[in-house]
Amino acid sequence: MGMQKDTTFFVNVLNSYYNYLRKRVICKSTPSIFWIEPTNACNLICPMCPTTYASPDTKKGFISFELFKKIIDEISDFVLESKLLQGGEPLLHPQIAEMVEYMKLKGVRTEIDSNGTLLTEKLARNLIEAGLDFISFSFDGYDKETYESIRIKAVFDKTIENILVFLEAKKRLKRKNPYVRIKSIVQKDKRFSEDKKKKFMQRFGGLPVDEFDITEAFNWGNEKVAASKVYSLGKVKKIEINEKNERFYHPCQRLWTTMSILWDGTVVPCCQDFYGEYKLGNINEKSILEIWNDEPIQLLRTKNIKKEVVDLPLCSKCSIFFTPTVFSIPTYFYGFPSLLKRILGYGLYQKLNHKLSAKTKISKSP
Numbered sequence: 001m002g003m004q005k006d007t008t009f010f011v012n013v014l015n016s017y018y019n020y021l022r023k024r025v026i027c028k029s030t031p032s033i034f035w036i037e038p039t040n041a042c043n044l045i046c047p048m049c050p051t052t053y054a055s056p057d058t059k060k061g062f063i064s065f066e067l068f069k070k071i072i073d074e075i076s077d078f079v080l081e082s083k084l085l086q087g088g089e090p091l092l093h094p095q096i097a098e099m100v101e102y103m104k105l106k107g108v109r110t111e112i113d114s115n116g117t118l119l120t121e122k123l124a125r126n127l128i129e130a131g132l133d134f135i136s137f138s139f140d141g142y143d144k145e146t147y148e149s150i151r152i153k154a155v156f157d158k159t160i161e162n163i164l165v166f167l168e169a170k171k172r173l174k175r176k177n178p179y180v181r182i183k184s185i186v187q188k189d190k191r192f193s194e195d196k197k198k199k200f201m202q203r204f205g206g207l208p209v210d211e212f213d214i215t216e217a218f219n220w221g222n223e224k225v226a227a228s229k230v231y232s233l234g235k236v237k238k239i240e241i242n243e244k245n246e247r248f249y250h251p252c253q254r255l256w257t258t259m260s261i262l263w264d265g266t267v268v269p270c271c272q273d274f275y276g277e278y279k280l281g282n283i284n285e286k287s288i289l290e291i292w293n294d295e296p297i298q299l300l301r302t303k304n305i306k307k308e309v310v311d312l313p314l315c316s317k318c319s320i321f322f323t324p325t326v327f328s329i330p331t332y333f334y335g336f337p338s339l340l341k342r343i344l345g346y347g348l349y350q351k352l353n354h355k356l357s358a359k360t361k362i363s364k365s366p
């Protein structure tokens, strides 16, 4: 069954790539990668996160379990990778463990990114026992002062304690999963020195952390994020398509592979769309596969194909259009990394990914 499913995923991703290369506005493959938003609310107000700057009129809410089940029932046959995450903190949702359990029941892999501030012993156990495959704790800053200046409203010692509780539960339950990552957005300044990082990692000695990851800060194409002083993020640049770069341009691949579903059922094309600016449809009204080839996404694909992206509110600030090519064929395609992740497992995949992207080596728990 597993092998059969892997073959189906492989064929579907290849088919997506073919549809993409052929610039088909109606995509004959199914989407492979999903972000599902348990909630757009967050208990923190981090300066580098677009959620912090959502308009006061933005309605905050939690996905209903009924709607969530409908989504999983619809996508379970073809979803290759799925994340319970978009704009808010997933652990705020009171049924988050039940969601994971339902996904596993339907044979769907589950990943969560969390700030870790809301974990309790019970929630940790429930998530692990539900079969969560992957959890990434966003922990920016290796000491109290740095962390609390970035993760505003979080308390350094308390978050560490919560993560330790989670890791101890994983150890006690003798579970291989979830793969646990502790991820920091860092910058080359003394706040993130190697010495501080080492001391921070020692706190997790002997516990099953699979990876300490670092990543560079990103402005999400959001002026307010870019203007925050916590990291040097650089100004938001609008893309330009000109004689020099035009031949390197490629439409956004996500429009042929991914979908994000917001808590109220609104479907948007990518995880960059925090506020639902590109409404492709709502799954309370249409099925996911109907929305996948409905008029709004057709229009977006057409504009991307025709290089008419400079007036699109999000795409015009996105850096996705100039990916590496061989003989004018884009070599990177969303879906290929997800396939590798599935075949190799998280550990091997992450090692390979870090090698290829020339990032710092993965550090394991000391």
Ligand code: SF4
Residues within 6 Å of the ligand: 252, 253, 254, 255, 269, 270, 271, 272, 273, 314, 315, 316, 318, 319, 320
């Ligand atoms: S170009 Fe960027 S903003 Fe536009 S759909 Fe693709 S990933 Fe999203």
